[in-house]
Amino acid sequence: MSDKTAITPTRAQDFPEWYQQVVKAADLAENSETRGCMVIKPWGYGIWELIQQQLDRKFKATGHQNAYFPLLIPISYLEKEAEHAEGFATECAVVTHHRLEPQKDPVTGKIKMVPTGELAEPYIIRPTSETIIGAAFSRWVQSYRDLPLLINQWANVMRWEMRPRLFLRTAEFLWQEGHTAHETKDEAITETRLMHGVYEEFLKNHLAIPVIPGEKTENERFPGAEMTLTVEAMVQDKKAIQAGTSHYLGQNFSKAQEIAFTGREGTKQYVHTTSWGVSTRMIGTLIMAHSDDDGLVLPPRVATQQIVIVPVTPKEDTKQAVLDACQALAETLRLEKKYHGDPVRVHVDARDIQGGVKKWEWVKKGVPIRIEIGPRDIETRKVCVQRRDRGSNEKEFMDKEDFLQQAMDILQEIHNTLLERATSFRDANIAPCYAIDSFHAHWGQDNPGWLLTPWAGTPEEEDEISKQHKIAIRCLPLDKQDEAEAPCILTGKPTKSRAIWGRSY
C-alpha cells in the first residue's frame, strides 16, 4: 500500500493546514472578500441542509414552532441586559446609514459610493436574538395561559471575527436559535435539559460524534445565563469544540425586557426563559472529528450523496449498457431503499473524464459508499463496492442483489465505525489527574489531551490557572458530579465534582 495521501500535509504534519486542505479538496467552502465571511459551496451547504432537516424534525417533535425575527437590533435593546451587552459589544457589525450616494473623486474623476442618510439610532446585526425575541415575547405574553412559548429560528448571525477560519470561526454564520418562555423555573430547566439531550442524541446518532454533556462553569457561561449546558466534542488534534449549548436564562432577560404575566393567583410574575443553539460550526467539528489523510469522511446521515456510482467504460460499444446499468441501480436504490426514514441519496457520475480522477474526487468529498460497474460486471451481475471507512484502495465485489439487500446496513456499519473510532480516540485521550504537578506538566506536551480533575476552585482561581496554560474547563460532566470525595486539584478542598480541562477551538 502506497504512503501517498490525497491530502498534503497530513494530520500529523500540520493539523491546521490539513484542515484547510480537506475543506478545499472537498469543495465545501471558501473565503470571500467580505472580511471573515465565507461562501458555503453546494457540497458543504448540502450537509447543512441535512443537519437542518433532521434537527428541525426533532424540534417540531418536541413541540417547537419556527418563526422569524428582524436581522437588525436597535442598539438600545442591547443596553437593557448589561452582562449580555458587554459579552457582544466588541464584535458587533453596526448599521449607521440607510443609503448611498455616488460622489465623483475630485482627483481621479472616478465615481465612488458614499454612505448618507444617517440613522438617528444605529442598529446592530444580530449576534444572537435574545433581546429582539424578548421584545416580541413581552408583547405576546399576558397570562399564564399564553405559556409556554416554544420558538425556534433558523437564521444568519454576525460576530466580527479577527482571526476567521472556515466553518469554525466566521464573522457570519448560519445557525438555529431556540427561545422559550415558561411559567416556572422548573419548567424552564426541564426545557434546557431536554434540548441539551436532543443535541447529544443528534451528534451521536446523526453525526457519529460522541460528546460529553456537561455544565459550563460561571466563567464560561453565555453572557446573561444562569446555567449553560454544553456538549463537548474532541477532535483529532485532541482539542475541544463546543458543539451545541443550551442556556437557562432565569429571569434576567424577562426582567430587563418586561416579559411579565398575570399568574394563576392573579399576581404579576416574570417568565423564565431559555435559549439553545447549534451552528455551521458543527460542520467544522465533523470534518475535524472524522476526516483522514485522504480527505473528508462524511457520516452517512448527513452525506450530501450517500452512494456514488461510477460507470467504468473502457470501450465505446459497451458504454451505453454500462451507463444504463448504473442508472437502473441508482433508480432502484432511490425508490426502494430508505436510510433512517429518508430515501437514500444516490448519484451517478457520468462525466466524460478519467475513472481515477473521479474516484479520488469522491474519496476527497467523503462519500460513504462508492460503486463501480464495468462491462464484465453487467454479465456477472456484480458490483465493486468501496467504503470510505476502509482503505482507499480496498474493494469488495458483491452480487448486485446482495448489495441491494445490504446497502442500508453498510451505511449503518460505516456510521458505527466512525462513532466507535471517535469514541476510542476520545477515551484514550482523557486522563484523570489528581496531582497539581502532573497537571502543570501535562500542558507542556504537544497536543495534550483532556484532563479530568476534582475541582472546587473559585472563578478567579479557575481564570488564573486557565490563562497560565491556555486551557479552560470545558465542562463539569453531568455524570461526574457525585464522585468519591477527593481534594480539588488546585485548592485541595474536598469535592465530589469533576471538571474536564482542555485546549479548544
Next chain:
Amino acid sequence: MSDKTAITPTRAQDFPEWYQQVVKAADLAENSETRGCMVIKPWGYGIWELIQQQLDRKFKATGHQNAYFPLLIPISYLEKEAEHAEGFATECAVVTHHRLEPQKDPVTGKIKMVPTGELAEPYIIRPTSETIIGAAFSRWVQSYRDLPLLINQWANVMRWEMRPRLFLRTAEFLWQEGHTAHETKDEAITETRLMHGVYEEFLKNHLAIPVIPGEKTENERFPGAEMTLTVEAMVQDKKAIQAGTSHYLGQNFSKAQEIAFTGREGTKQYVHTTSWGVSTRMIGTLIMAHSDDDGLVLPPRVATQQIVIVPVTPKEDTKQAVLDACQALAETLRLEKKYHGDPVRVHVDARDIQGGVKKWEWVKKGVPIRIEIGPRDIETRKVCVQRRDRGSNEKEFMDKEDFLQQAMDILQEIHNTLLERATSFRDANIAPCYAIDSFHAHWGQDNPGWLLTPWAGTPEEEDEISKQHKIAIRCLPLDKQDEAEAPCILTGKPTKSRAIWGRSY
C-alpha cells in the same frame, strides 16, 4: 344568514385596512421596533416553510444546487455595474463600524452604546446578490467545462423602505435568488424562461393564483438586466402584484466582474448570466388574492394545517371518548393520506376553551377543512365537515369512512374553487382598450381593473402616461405579442404587441 363578518372593515369598506386586520386576526406577522422589519409569527412562517420546500424541490428537479454567500457586500462591488448600483443605492443599509463601546452620558449618567472601530471600506447588507455571487462565479469558472453554474440561495435581504407594509413591502424580507452562468446566450435565455415557467406553475398549482406571464418593458426591467420576465397576479382590489421575476442579464455582470472562460475554440469569452427570485411578498399576494371578510383563506398545499379537528365536549363523562376519537381520526389521516405526495397536516384543537371561539379562530386562520366531532357523532360514526371555501356556517355531516375516503379530494376541490374564483375575477377585470379617450377615463374610476392595449410607444412616452395615471405597463403578455395589427393606444403606430396596464403594489 347574518351580515356580521369576522373581519372589520370589510374588503369593500377599506381594502388596505382589511388586509392589516386579516394578517392580525390570522396571527401571521407583526411590526417590530426595527424600522420596516416584521416578525413572522409561527402561522405565517409555516406558510413560508411550505413554499420553500415545494419550490426547492422544483429547483433541484431542474438541476440547481443551493449554496450560501455573504450577507455583507463591499461597497466597491456595487460600483462595478453602474445601472445596478443606481437601482439599489437609495435603499441600502450600510455597515460602517464593527464594535460598540459603552459611554457614560455626562448629563444623565446613563450608559450608552456608541459605534467604534470604523471600517476602512463600508459594507452594504445585500439588497440582492448578483455582485457577490458574480465575484464567486469569476473564481469558479475557467473553462467551458465548468459551465453551466446553476445555483440558488435561500436568504434574507434588505432594501430600506419608507412606507413598509407587512409581507408586501418590508425592509428585510426572505427570498430565494437563483443565479446561473451559461456558455451561450441561447442557453441563458432558455434558463430564464424555464424558471419563469416554474414560477407560473407554482403559483397556479400550489397557491391557486392564476398569473399572467409576460415580459417587462425596458422601463420596468431589473437594474442591469437585458430581459425581465414576470408573473403578474391580480388581487381583490384589482391591483397588480409582481409575484416572481426571472432575468436574463446578458454579459452585463460578467463583463463588469470578469466572469470569463476559455471557450471551445480556445478564445476568452464572457458568460451569460441569469437571476430569478420570489420572496415572502408571495404571502402578501396570496392573502390579498383569496381571503374574504371572515379572514384568511389558505390554498391547501401551503396551509400550515390543512385539517383542524375540534372536539365538541358538552359533558364531562363523554369528553375523553370524544378526544380519543379526534386523535384517532387525526392519526389515521396522518398515516394514510397524502396530498400531492406529502402527509396531510392535521391538528387536533384540544384546548379547554369555548367551541365557538375555537371555530372562529380557525376560520380567521384560513384552515381549509374544519371537522367537529361530538359524543353523538361517535355513535353514529359521523363527522361534521366545514370548508373554508364555503360560507362560515355551512356544514355537512358525513360518514367518517366517507370523509376519510374523500378528504384529499375535498382539499383539491377547495384548491380548484380558489383558482377558479381568482381566475374569473381577474378575467372579468381585464378589458381590451383601443381608444385613448376611454383609456384616460378608465383610470378615473375607483379601483380600476387592468387594460389590455396595443402598444408601440417609446420608454419616454410610457413613462409620461404612466406617471399621469399612477399606472405602469405590468407586462407584455407572452401569448399576446402576435395579435392582429392595431394602432398603438397612444402613438397610433401599427403594432402586433399588446400591453397590460394597471395600478400595483
